[in-house]
Amino acid sequence: MIIIGERINATRKPIAAALEARDSQAIFRTAREQLQAGAHYLDINGGDPRPAREAENIAWLVETVQGSVDVPLCIDSANPQAVKRGLSLAKHRAILNSISLESSRLGPLMPILEQSDCMVIGLLMSDQGAPAGVDDRLRNAEQLIKKLTAAGRKPEDIIIDPCFLTLSVDCLSARAVIDAIAAIHKEWPKVHIGGGCSNVSFGLPRRRYINFALLAGAIYHGMDTALIDPCTPGIMATLYAAQAVAGKDEFCMNYVTAEREGKLV
Amino acid sequence: MIIIGERINATRKPIAAALEARDSQAIFRTAREQLQAGAHYLDINGGDPRPAREAENIAWLVETVQGSVDVPLCIDSANPQAVKRGLSLAKHRAILNSISLESSRLGPLMPILEQSDCMVIGLLMSDQGAPAGVDDRLRNAEQLIKKLTAAGRKPEDIIIDPCFLTLSVDCLSARAVIDAIAAIHKEWPKVHIGGGCSNVSFGLPRRRYINFALLAGAIYHGMDTALIDPCTPGIMATLYAAQAVAGKDEFCMNYVTAEREGKLV
Numbered sequence: 001m002i003i004i005g006e007r008i009n010a011t012r013k014p015i016a017a018a019l020e021a022r023d024s025q026a027i028f029r030t031a032r033e034q035l036q037a038g039a040h041y042l043d044i045n046g047g048d049p050r051p052a053r054e055a056e057n058i059a060w061l062v063e064t065v066q067g068s069v070d071v072p073l074c075i076d077s078a079n080p081q082a083v084k085r086g087l088s089l090a091k092h093r094a095i096l097n098s099i100s101l102e103s104s105r106l107g108p109l110m111p112i113l114e115q116s117d118c119m120v121i122g123l124l125m126s127d128q129g130a131p132a133g134v135d136d137r138l139r140n141a142e143q144l145i146k147k148l149t150a151a152g153r154k155p156e157d158i159i160i161d162p163c164f165l166t167l168s169v170d171c172l173s174a175r176a177v178i179d180a181i182a183a184i185h186k187e188w189p190k191v192h193i194g195g196g197c198s199n200v201s202f203g204l205p206r207r208r209y210i211n212f213a214l215l216a217g218a219i220y221h222g223m224d225t226a227l228i229d230p231c232t233p234g235i236m237a238t239l240y241a242a243q244a245v246a247g248k249d250e251f252c253m254n255y256v257t258a259e260r261e262g263k264l265v
Numbered sequence: 266m267i268i269i270g271e272r273i274n275a276t277r278k279p280i281a282a283a284l285e286a287r288d289s290q291a292i293f294r295t296a297r298e299q300l301q302a303g304a305h306y307l308d309i310n311g312g313d314p315r316p317a318r319e320a321e322n323i324a325w326l327v328e329t330v331q332g333s334v335d336v337p338l339c340i341d342s343a344n345p346q347a348v349k350r351g352l353s354l355a356k357h358r359a360i361l362n363s364i365s366l367e368s369s370r371l372g373p374l375m376p377i378l379e380q381s382d383c384m385v386i387g388l389l390m391s392d393q394g395a396p397a398g399v400d401d402r403l404r405n406a407e408q409l410i411k412k413l414t415a416a417g418r419k420p421e422d423i424i425i426d427p428c429f430l431t432l433s434v435d436c437l438s439a440r441a442v443i444d445a446i447a448a449i450h451k452e453w454p455k456v457h458i459g460g461g462c463s464n465v466s467f468g469l470p471r472r473r474y475i476n477f478a479l480l481a482g483a484i485y486h487g488m489d490t491a492l493i494d495p496c497t498p499g500i501m502a503t504l505y506a507a508q509a510v511a512g513k514d515e516f517c518m519n520y521v522t523a524e525r526e527g528k529l530v
Binding site for chain 1: 441465470521
């Protein structure tokens with residue numbers, strides 16, 4: 001399981017404030033909390049509509065985080081300038097979050113990908129918008145994996161984000177995404193699958209239960225990457241429990257070890 | 266979804282004490298709490314190794330519960346005398362919990378089943394013991410459904426309990442049971458599937474997360490009956506969330522209504 005901590009994101013108020021004030025202590029804390037909770041990667045999002053400013057934000061966040069903790073990063077932007085800065089400053093092999101089939105994203109980001117050895121999240125969006133069912137997700141996955149492979153990525157360097165949609169808008173959308181995960185996992189067993197899925201529960205009460213049920217179903221069918229807030233109570237326990245139930249945790253050792261390390265809180 | 270509250274069970278100390286003292290107030294409370302939490306049926310287990318005493322216990326429990334609340338019951342025993350007493354006293358159409366392919370259970374209970382119109386839980390145990398995989402569960406389900414159909418049960422009156430085993434003993438056992446649920450649901454779409462699954466997490470820390478992940482996976486694949494303690498924090502929210510994620514809750518109405526009724530606490 002690849003767990004990417006999502007909290008260092010400038011669209012979140014505390015991070016926007018920390019960025020504005022160049023408050024490195026606040027960023028240190030957010031980085032350390034997520035690592036303690038069990039994140040393997042930290043997402044870095046500089047969220048500013050002005051490309052040059054976003055690139056500056058990303059650069060400052062990357063250097064600040066790396067000045068405090070030793071962790072690989074996930075550079076979260078569709079802005080080529082910001083992505084380039086972030087990747088070039090990352091000490092460890094980073095993940096680019098994300099490319100897609102949208103020509104506005106694919107065109108500018110592909111050359112960067114060809115010059116970097118980063119891992120990459122491939123979001124199954126296209127110029128036709130978000131996929132709705134299983135078949136269009138499979139078609140998009142095939143196209144995207146082909147392009148990423150041509151750009152030098154091995155299957156194990158690719159993380160397909162199946163595009164998690166909002167359940168309250170379409171009550172069959174979670175089923176479609178889980179069935180698509182199963183189909184993608186069957187067709188490309190070495191490709192990682194996952195992404196940010198908390199918007200599935202948007203608009204519903206007690207969102208965490210919807211998120212947990214979604215994660216359990218998706219992990220059962222092959223999701224192995226999660227962009228989450230690992231500090232949310234119960235979420236790490238849910239991830240480890242879902243893996244154990246899916247038969248992907250021999251002797252339940254990872255689950256029991258995570259408990260011993262205080263990660264199931 | 267059929268939710269059966271499991272708390273009125275004489276193998277639990279407070280119920281054993283209430284039975285011993287014929288403390289009907291304690292039984293009332295346990296019945297009401299479960300109904301408030303969202304149970305549709307209440308399981309009644311008189312747990313005594315002496316058949317006549319167990320039958321007496323069941324009779325007292327059935328009459329006591331029915332003296333306080335209006336709810337259908339699930340008569341939980343393999344003792345023909347106790348089952349007969351329980352079914353004959355039940356005001357509403359009850360569930361017999363449970364018959365199986367074990368000859369010690371099948372032989373004595375089948376005649377009772379032929380004379381009653383109760384629903385029935387068919388546990389996939391046989392004289393060969395508990396099933397380990399998908400194929401043996403399917404074989405047992407076929408045999409049991411055939412026998413129950415011959416005894417006058419319609420598919421929708423049968424609840425197949427796939428036999429939930431302990432994950433810490435065999436880390437592939439939850440996967441086997443979930444895949445078996447999918448196969449049984451595909452083959453007999455009108456037959457209900459489910460049972461008590463909390464022993465899946467036996468021996469593991471923070472058992473509720475294992476139980477929640479198991480429920481989410483099983484419900485995704487067709488489980489629609491749960492023998493649980495509905496007062497366990499989070500369990501009702503998990504059941505409703507799992508149904509919504511599985512695409513079985515149009516407009517997420519049941520989930521939202523359950524929240525409004527205070528059942529997702």
